[in-house]
C-alpha cells in the first residue's frame with residue numbers, strides 16, 4: 001500500500017514526463033504437450049511474461065488510476081502510460097481443459113492483462129497508465145507524434161518523434177556521425193601538413209568536407225534535441241524537455257563549437273588552409289557515445305574496446321607522422337640526416353618513422369638541432385607513457401575477455417593434478433575430466449551463482465528466471481501452482497551435469513535433493529534395474545518422494561540414471577521445505593503425485609509378484625502332470641516288463657526243466673527285481 005502511494009506521488013511529480021513501454025515483443029510460448037510418460041512431464045507452457053512479470057511490478061501491484069485524460073485537455077500533463085504488466089498475449093493452450101485457469105496468481109495476471117487491453121481499446125479511455133522499466137524506451141504509439149501531415153517518414157526521420165537513445169536508428173546515426181568525425185580527425189591534419197590537397201582535387205575534398213558538415217548540422221539541430229532521457233527512472237520524451245536537456249550538456253557546447261564556420265576565412269587565406277577546419281575535431285563526444293552504445297549492444301564488446309584503443313594508437317602515430325613531416329618541411333626536406341629525405345611515399349615513410357620513434361629507443365635518426373631533440377624527446381615520452389598505457393589496456397581487455405576460459409583451465413589442471421597425486425584409477429580421472437569439460441561447454445562457468453551475486457536480489461531472480469525460463473515453464477508443478485512458487489525457487493536451483501549412465505539417485509539412499517530435468521533424458525529403473533519404469537525428459541521432476549517423507553519413506557524408491565549427457569536442476573530438501581511452507585498447494589500437488597507414483601509402483605510390484613507366483617504355480621502344475629504322466633508311463637512299463645520278464649523266466653524254466661527234466665512251476669518263485677520308480681530318480685536329480 002505504502003509503495004502504491006509512493007509511486008502515485010512520484011507520478012504526480014513527474015507530470016511533464018512521458019513514460020514509454022519497452023519494446024513490446026510478444027511471447028510466442030504456447031502450450032506444448034510432450035509425449036512423456038511421467039506425471040511430472042510438461043503439458044502446457046505459461047508465457048514467460050506471466051511467470052516473470054518484473055518482480056517489482058508484481059510485488060508492488062501498483063494500480064494507478066487514469067486521470068490523464070482531463071489533464072491532457074488542460075495541456076498540463078504529458079504523462080501517458082503507466083503500465084503494470086508487459087503486453088504479451090495470454091498463453092495459448094492446446095485444449096480447452098488446459099485453458100481452464102487454476103486458482104492461482106496466473107489467473108490474476110491474466111485478468112490484469114485483459115483489463116489492460118480493454119482499456120487500450122476503449123475509445124474514451126485512450127491513455128492507459130503504464131509503469132515501465134527504463135531499459136528500452138520505444139514510443140508506444142509513434143503515430144501520436146506524427147505531425148508531418150501528408151508525409152510518411154520513418155520514426156527516426158520525423159522531427160516530431162522522440163528518439164530512443166538505445167534504438168537501432170540512433171546507433172546507426174551515431175555510426176554515421178562517427179565516420180564523419182573520423183574523416184575530419186584523420187584528414188584535417190593530413191591535408192594541413194602533407195601536400196595531398198592540390199588545386200586539382202580541392203573541389204573533391206570540399207564536397208567531402210561539406211557532406212560531413214551537413215551530418216554534423218543535422219545531428220545538432222534535429223537528432224540530439226529529440227533524444228529521450230532518463231529522469232529519476234522515467235523516460236522523458238517531451239520535445240521541450242529533450243531539447244532543454246541537450247542544451248544543458250557540455251556536449252552541446254562542443255557540438256556547436258565544432259560547427260564554427262571558420263572556413264569562411266578560406267576566402268582570405270585560401271582553400272589550402274585546412275587547419276581552419278580544426279573545430280570539427282571537437283565532436284569527440286559523439287565518437288565516445290558511439291563506442292559506448294556498441295559496447296552495450298554487441299555480444300562481444302571486447303572487439304569494440306580493442307578497436308577503440310587501436311584507433312587511439314594509430315591516431316597518435318598519425319599525428320606524430322604529420323608533425324614529423326611538418327617539421328621536416330619547415331627545416332627543409334632532406335636538409336639533414338634527421339628530417340624526411342623526400343624519397344618514396346611521404347606519408348608511409350613518415351608513418352614508419354613515427355612508429356619507430358614511438359616504440360623503440362636507439363637506432364633512430366640522430367637529431368641535429370634543438371627542435372629535433374625536443375621532437376624526439378616528446379616522441380619517446382609518448383611511446384613510454386601513452387603507448388605503454390594503451391598496449392597495457394589492450395592486454396587487460398583480452399585478459400578480461402578470456403578470464404573465464406583461464407579460470408576453467410586452472411580448475412581443470414588443478415583437479416587433474418590432485419587426482420593424479422591421489423593415484424586414482426585412470427578411468428575415474430578421465431570421467432572427472434569429461435564432467436569438467438561437459439559442464440564447462442554447457443554452462444560456461446562452474447558456479448553461476450558467483451556471477452550473479454553482485455546483483456540486487458530481485459534483479460538476480462529476474463536474470464535467473466529469464467535464463468532458465470524455457471525449462472521451468474515446462475514443469476507441470478510450476479504451472480499448477482502460483483507463479484510466486486517459481487520465483488521463490490528459481491534462485492535455489494543448482495545446475496548439475498550428468499554423464500551417460502551416471503547414477504543420479506540410488507534406490508535405498510537417503511534423499512537430499514529433488515531434480516528437474518533441464519535437458520537430456522533420465523531413466524527410472526525397476527528394483528532389479530532390468531526394466532525401465534519411466535523416461536524423464538525436459539521439464540520432468542523426480543526425487544521428491546523421499547523428500548516429502550510420505551508413509552515414512554525417507555529413502556529413494558527407485559534408481560534414476562542419466563541416459564546420455566543430461567543437465568538437471570537440483571533443489572535441496574531445506575529449500576523445498578522452506579518453499580512448501582508458504583505454498584501449501586504445491587505441497588499438496590507434490591504429495592498427490594508422489595502418492596500416485598507410490599501406488600503405481602506398489603501395484604506394479606504386486607502385479608509382478610502375482611505374475612511370479614502364477615508362473616511358479618503353473619510350473620509346478622506342469623511338473624506334477626509331467627510327473628504323473630511319467631509315473632503312469634513307468635507303471636505301464638514295469639507291468640509290461642514284469643510280464644515280459646515272467647514270460648522269459650517261464651521259458652527259461654521250461655528250458656531248464658526240459659534240460660533237467662523238471663516240470664515248469666516246481667520251484668519257488670524267484671525274487672523279482674523291480675525297476676526304480678522314475679519319480680525317485682527325478683527327485684533325486
Ligand SMILES: Nc1ncnc2c1ncn2[C@@H]1O[C@@H]2COP(=O)(O)O[C@H]2[C@H]1O
Nearest residue numbers: 524533534542543544545546556557558
Ligand atoms: N514409476 C515411476 N515413474 C516415474 N517416476 C518414478 C517412478 N518411481 C519412482 N520415480 C521417481 O524416482 C525417484 C527416486 O527417488 P524418490 O523416491 O525420492 O522419488 C522418486 C520418483 O520421483
